[in-house]
Amino acid sequence: xxxxxxxxxxxxxxxxxxxxxxxxxxxxxxxxxxxxxxxxxxxxxxxxxxxxxxxxxxxxxxxxxxxxxxxxxxxxxxxxxxxxxxxxxxxxxxxxxxxxxxxxxxxxxxxxxxxxxxxxxxxxxxxxxxxxxxxxxxxxxxxxxxxxxxxxxxxxxxxxxxxxxxxxxxxxxxxxxxxxxxxxxxxxxxxxxxxxxxxxxxxxxxxxxxxxxxxxxxxxxxxxxxxxxxxxxxxxxxxxxxxxxxxxxxxxxxxxxxxxxxxx
Numbered sequence: 001x002x003x004x005x006x007x008x009x010x011x012x013x014x015x016x017x018x019x020x021x022x023x024x025x026x027x028x029x030x031x032x033x034x035x036x037x038x039x040x041x042x043x044x045x046x047x048x049x050x051x052x053x054x055x056x057x058x059x060x061x062x063x064x065x066x067x068x069x070x071x072x073x074x075x076x077x078x079x080x081x082x083x084x085x086x087x088x089x090x091x092x093x094x095x096x097x098x099x100x101x102x103x104x105x106x107x108x109x110x111x112x113x114x115x116x117x118x119x120x121x122x123x124x125x126x127x128x129x130x131x132x133x134x135x136x137x138x139x140x141x142x143x144x145x146x147x148x149x150x151x152x153x154x155x156x157x158x159x160x161x162x163x164x165x166x167x168x169x170x171x172x173x174x175x176x177x178x179x180x181x182x183x184x185x186x187x188x189x190x191x192x193x194x195x196x197x198x199x200x201x202x203x204x205x206x207x208x209x210x211x212x213x214x215x216x217x218x219x220x221x222x223x224x225x226x227x228x229x230x231x232x233x234x235x236x237x238x239x240x241x242x243x244x245x246x247x248x249x250x251x252x253x254x255x256x257x258x259x260x261x262x263x264x
Contacts, residue, residue: 144167
């Protein structure tokens, strides 16, 4: 039986990697690594060469990251050991930019545990990520964006797609699109902040929503109804034979093809 947890204690079951980053260069090789100032705070970003002067820029948003230690205490920073979103951006056909979440891979004195626990889907978080996307668009000289988000990054990608007028496609991967249903299924205290399940349908926007058939963290049945309602009849809503973290980057070509199908 699951016990109900406080919002800060939710971090033990966050959609995240279990080990904090220990790399000297945690963003790895390849692409230009930099920080963008978004809503007055830094966000880590990676952009491969060759993404300038294109009309549409694909931006992959990272998952929630490491939020709690093995004793259940909030970590000092949520930087993930295995950034699945970054791996997916590097594998994306034609190239994609990557945007980290608040307090990941950066030194930000304004960071507090709420940024990666109870407030990770807050209005402030959405505003900061939106400013980060604006900065990436300006750097690439793009007019429009395709938003891709893994896990909690998919929640934010959906919230952003609903409020921006420059999004030409949306992809979510193993994302708990109905946060209320997800916390109920886990026996957790409801999260504060914004929930994609409260959004109106967006059938005019090409969408792909993928769940992992073997995902014990975000089970397909907790998100399927919301995904279908948001995507409409043209959207692609599927459960693939994957877990929560593995092996979405290897499926990048197939995921992009699904989005092309939804755009026809």
